[in-house]
Amino acid sequence: KLSTNFYSKRCPKVFSTVQSVVHSAISKQPRQGASLLRLHFHDCFVNGCDGSVLLDDTPTFRGEKTAGPNNGSIRAFEVVDEIKSKVEKECPGVVSCADILAIAARDSVKILGGPKWDVKLGRRDSKTASLSAANSGVIPPPTSTLSNLINRFKAKGLSTKDMVALSGAHTIGQARCTVFRDRIYKDKNIDSSFAKTRQNKCPKTTGLPGDNKIAPLDLQTPTAFDNYYYKNLIKQKGLLRSDQQLFNGGSTDSLVKKYSQDTKTFYSDFVNAMIKMGDIQPLTGSSGEIRKNCRKVNK
Ligand code: HEM
Numbered sequence: 001k002l003s004t005n006f007y008s009k010r011c012p013k014v015f016s017t018v019q020s021v022v023h024s025a026i027s028k029q030p031r032q033g034a035s036l037l038r039l040h041f042h043d044c045f046v047n048g049c050d051g052s053v054l055l056d057d058t059p060t061f062r063g064e065k066t067a068g069p070n071n072g073s074i075r076a077f078e079v080v081d082e083i084k085s086k087v088e089k090e091c092p093g094v095v096s097c098a099d100i101l102a103i104a105a106r107d108s109v110k111i112l113g114g115p116k117w118d119v120k121l122g123r124r125d126s127k128t129a130s131l132s133a134a135n136s137g138v139i140p141p142p143t144s145t146l147s148n149l150i151n152r153f154k155a156k157g158l159s160t161k162d163m164v165a166l167s168g169a170h171t172i173g174q175a176r177c178t179v180f181r182d183r184i185y186k187d188k189n190i191d192s193s194f195a196k197t198r199q200n201k202c203p204k205t206t207g208l209p210g211d212n213k214i215a216p217l218d219l220q221t222p223t224a225f226d227n228y229y230y231k232n233l234i235k236q237k238g239l240l241r242s243d244q245q246l247f248n249g250g251s252t253d254s255l256v257k258k259y260s261q262d263t264k265t266f267y268s269d270f271v272n273a274m275i276k277m278g279d280i281q282p283l284t285g286s287s288g289e290i291r292k293n294c295r296k297v298n299k
């Protein structure tokens with residue numbers, strides 16, 4: 001079982017060390033905070049919060065980094081490396097990479113102006129990863145319908161409310177043209193001037209380099225953690241098709257409206273859901289290991 005004081009004897013400085021690295025990474029590039037938050041999500045949804053997403057491919061090992069939802073998309077691994085090397089110097093072999101992701105996600109939200117919470121710790125690191133699980137749709141695609149989003153979160157023990165609150169993470173960060181092209185050229189439930197603005201930097205035809213052009217998920221405040229994500233949805237300015245699904249005449253409209261008007265409720269539901277997400281299938285006790293390097297299993 002995870003606990004908030006897991007490292008208080010064995011590595012009391014872990015919080016200040018992680019926070020200072022995250023802080024300096026975000027001050028150089030605010031997007032790093034978004035990227036760290038997303039790493040924790042993509043870790044937890046694939047075989048639990050076990051650091052599996054961090055393992056590099058080798059000639060004899062396929063990790064999760066080339067899976068559809070991750071390939072060319074997840075980032076901030078150098079920030080995780082820097083945190084890990086500082087923490088290893090202070091407390092060798094004590095703090096897991098899976099816990100580092102949970103703390104870094106929490107710190108990112110806080111530094112970008114969002115809510116604070118006590119993060120539960122004690123996860124251990126996997127000795128494996130699963131490319132097939134990462135590709136299986138457990139991480140929902142940006143073309144998802146509302147019922148698919150609800151079901152994918154439900155499969156991880158998360159409620160519809162948790163799903164809507166966690167989607168508020170799209171108040172920060174960026175997405176590539178390739179994941180929002182169909183939305184801005186084909187969808188009807190989109191503000192037309194917003195669609196035009198986005199079309200300017202995302203060419204209609206597929207192919208590089210256009211596919212990799214990026215745009216903010218939250219057009220208003222892309223580097224601030226706030227409730228503008230929901231305000232945008234009400235104006236039909238969600239960037240991803242899946243985003244706009246949350247406010248499209250269905251069962252989650254009322255919650256989106258609520259969060260758009262009430263930051264406090266959004267924050268408390270977001271925190272509650274982040275803690276639940278961080279509790280997905282952790283390795284504890286003597287399962288797994290404490291990796292020395294987050295990119296590879298110990299020898
Ligand atoms: C509800 C289902 C979700 C879908 C369909 C989804 C999909 C996506 C997609 C397609 C991108 C852009 C990737 C790219 O173009 O490279 C993205 C970015 C992002 N997602 Fe999600 N996501 C979901 C839920 C979440 C959750 C639960 C979190 C965290 C709690 C999260 C955090 C983020 C962040 C912060 C970014 C920006 C990352 C960056 O700028 O590096 N997402 N998401």
Ligand SMILES: [Ca+2]
Nearest residue numbers: 043046048052
């Ligand atoms: Ca994992």
Ligand SMILES: [Ca+2]
Nearest residue numbers: 171218221224
């Ligand atoms: Ca924002």
